[in-house]
Amino acid sequence: MMAEKKKTTTKKTDAKKEAPAKQVAKKQASPAATQQKPSIGVFICHCGTNIAGSMDITAVQEYAKTIPNVGYVDNYKYMCSMPGQAVINKAIKDNKLTGVVVAACSPRLHEPTFRTATKEGGLNPFRFEMANIREQNSWVHMHDQDGATEKAKDAIRIAVAKAALLQDLFPKAVPVEHAAMVVGAGVAGMQAALDLANAGIKTYLVESMPTIGGRMSQLDKTFPTLDCSQCILTPKMVDVGRASNIELMTYSEVDSVEGYIGNFDVTIRKKARGVLSMADAETKGIVGGGCNGCGDCEAPCPVIKPNEFEVGMKPRKAIYICHPQVVPLLYTIDWDSCIKCGLCVTACGEKKAIELEAKDEFVTVKVGTAILATGFDIFPIEKKEEWGYKRFENVITSLEFERLICASGPTSGHLVRPSDGETPKKVGFILCAGSRDNTGIGKPYCSRFCCMYSLKHAHQIIEKIPGCLPIIFYMDIRSFGKMYEEFYYRIQDEGARFIRGRVANILEDPKTKNLHVYADDTLLNRPIDMEVDLVVLAAAVQPKEDTNRTRKLFGVSCSMDGWLLEAHPKLNPCGTTTAGVFLAGVCQGPKDIPDTVASAEGAASAASIPIHMGEVELEPYFAMCIEERCAGCGMCVSLCPYSALALVEKDGRTVMEVTEAKCKGCGTCGGFCPGGAIWMNHFATPQIVAQIDAFLLGGEQ
């Protein structure tokens, strides 16, 4: 069996110099380049001392000269700079090079830069290969000069072997659908949708809650300006509702995603609301009908449930709106609670807006790019049992505090103790509750905005309840933003008390239901037992529950901390590694409102570029069938995750054919084909085998 396998390999090696005839005919632009003897230029970068400091560049350069097929060798301090690229340009022309190898940083960083330089030198840009001697060599072998130098020599030899076999490739341009999608309609999603709509792009804004607004509508005031949150948000919500370019789909979720950048086919599940909008009613022939938000249905409904918007602190009916300013102004039925008594239908009367037998609907739309703005949830802080959340009535989370202190909240803005409804006189705020936690129970990261909102809460208490003392138990006060430190001074001056120390334990006085907060006062160097009336936990935040499902549909990864992974934290914080999908807001990492809006604008700008250009270039890494070798077995067809392969009849034979637009170049089919009949552009089997052979069989011995 082994012998047979070897035979196939040698067969591939024989054919390595020439790509199958059909492909060559399809792709040739400069016939001369492919067929002549390869002459590769090797350019070694010092990257200042980043590379030169860990290895002997001279030795590497001298070695490079001895590698077969190398026609020119040079080195430069910074190859990616303008003069560095000029070196490549000149060398190609002077030495009639057929390929370029740059030994420098990672191709994930500068492959596009050097491909452009190669192109400007007159070669096809895909005749370029990079040897990574920085991220995967000089930076990780700083104590082993000899080892690093040997590894660099091998890396260049491997790259040259591949470069000698590279072919001219031509990126395919695909048209981009003039539409975009934004998933999530909190302030990030809303801002991104508004920007896209104002740029003339039809935008589908998909939100899983019955109303838009997200977390910001649950807040009372915002730091440091103390603007009323709903007041500054409502105009945006109304704009979103009115914008002609925004198709708002609330109470809807993304069900499946197919396609690729420029051509995403997204299927959306419109959850059954049970209530018709005025537009829906018209299509159904009900004249002057549909929900106008009058609320007549609410009163007779016999079912009472906790209102999630009010964090369970206020009741709602089975047919409900989250709060009076919802957009769209439509009631929703909670099917888990509805007993289908029909009293609401009677109350609605002539408007006929209620449909008790409504079902989920599915609709598929085509978009060019998509933005994920799925937001956050509060960490289930009852897991940190030492603070007694859900065991002690008077321990609440910061979100519950927001609703209590909010004038439109369950107590009309009066802060009361859950146990007896009394106004507290001393309120303890526990910062970093569940954040910066390495025990494995909480989150290791900092949740970023808790310090600031706790300062804001302290201010609100001082303002609203004269004589009430806020005590903040903190590790650090992270007041990082514009006017934030000044806000911190202000709260200190207003009389809030600050105790630097972690809270080890909270115990309840069984009679008064007051809480004893046991902490370390690290500034006064003594432990304290502080009795307070109410404890507010500044709980950690985590990605919203459904995010994991949604991100997989779009092919977006998670970072180690669970938030969605950006393409590059500094150079590309709004993009992802999936072309055409962008991130906005807290789903990428905790942010305050200014940063959320900024990231949304960034994402919208990035998402609009392919749409405005009208077409986008796809990397030409797709598969091709070598028809002479294809046996038509069809086993590759089921392997393709994008259904890009199919069996067709050609000249009386059954062979495989690739739909190039669908192929993403993963190579799963190529790695499998037992007959070696699949050619993966730029990662072809002879090219990879040449790299393997160059490493193991070539080199100094």
Add this chain to the structure above:
Amino acid sequence: MSAPPEFPIPKREPGEWQPKILGILCNWCSYAGADLAGGGRIQYPPDVRVIRVMCTGRIDALFVLKAFADGADGVLVSGCHFGDCHYLAGNFKGAKRMFMVKRLMKSIGLDDRRFRMTFVSASEGAKWGAVITDVVKTINELGPSPIKEFNK
């Protein structure tokens, strides 16, 4: 300068055996993770030479076997975690093939510990360092590949 590494740095005398380990990494996760290790200056032994492919699904079982036939002392394949493949499920298919290679190695008498498949994501730079250190340690313990003897 980062802290000195916790693995021994060998004296590279000519004639002394240094392990030759081939690494085949997927572009989106493991290669990115390895780059992140570089950015974080995580130190590890230099004995692994890396070839980049777009997805571990690209890896033909023959690549691994060719490497061993050429005299590699070890082969490391690294891709995305299951469920996170940039191309949806390429890593599952690649992994299936790699399991087959392991079985084959056992039946031809080549120590299958010379071949390893790992899953390192783009954010796991430190893990990459630990993986390479462990792979090099294992190959050092196993010694030179017996196929080299046959080739002589």
Add this chain to the structure above:
Amino acid sequence: MSESKFKFAFYLGCIAPNRYPGCESASIKAMKKLGVELVPLKGASCCPAPGAFGSIDLNVFYAMAARNLVLAEQMKMDIALLCNGCYKSIWEVNHKLKHNKDLRDGVNEVLKEIDMEYKGTINVYHTAELLYNDKFIGVEKVRASVTNPLTGARIAVHYGCHLTKPHKDREFEKDVMLNTEHPVWMEELVAALGATPVEYRNKMQCCGAGGGVRGYDIVHALDIANEKLINLKEVGVDALTDICPFCQLQFDRGQIEIKEKFGVSYDLPVLHYAELLGLAQGMSPQDLGLDLHGISCESFLQKVL
């Protein structure tokens, strides 16, 4: 009831056999009724006391604990013990030696001098664990074995520290026992005896004895125990139960010392869970040595007998 499915080498420690021998007799008799045979572990020494020895010389600490473990290995039996402090020495050292070759080699160097070798072949359990874990006994079997239910008795539980803490260095088959902030599994065992378990403020606080504190600074140690007694008085209980003879000593003799030094009396009977279990299974107070307690158990016995 059933034949002894399980056999353990019974490690007694120091305080139980010397001060509260009822714990020993109750454990042996009660466990036998529940299908567990506790066989004497001959030649055992002090565990050694983790606070006293562990703070002074870790090498001595590991070697002495390892010796006790080897005695059980030679009997080819797992160890059962009834003291939190002994649990820390014997279970934790067993765990550490199993996972750390260097430590093991060092300890075996010392044990060589007495012709012993630690091999890591046995496991260590607390009797409270055996009672709670269905794999061995379980709450239902305990309930079924009760002939004299302690009806009407309000009993508070003192969990102590070393059984479940530090959390990251502990492993139990029943996850519920890993809850260090607010466990309720001992309350379940108390309820199984027919008594009413009572919660009180800060029940997880240390008794104040361990870590060498009782030996080194008795006043501070008593201050800590006093805090707990104040909290217990607040809710009004008939007895306090514990699963550690050292905690028991601290609360029992401690109340006498607190009366002397602080002038406060509580007259709160303190019983090890084994003693409660013995009572509930019909053992007499004489057999349980309850007359040897510092604080008289009369008031409690009047309620339950």
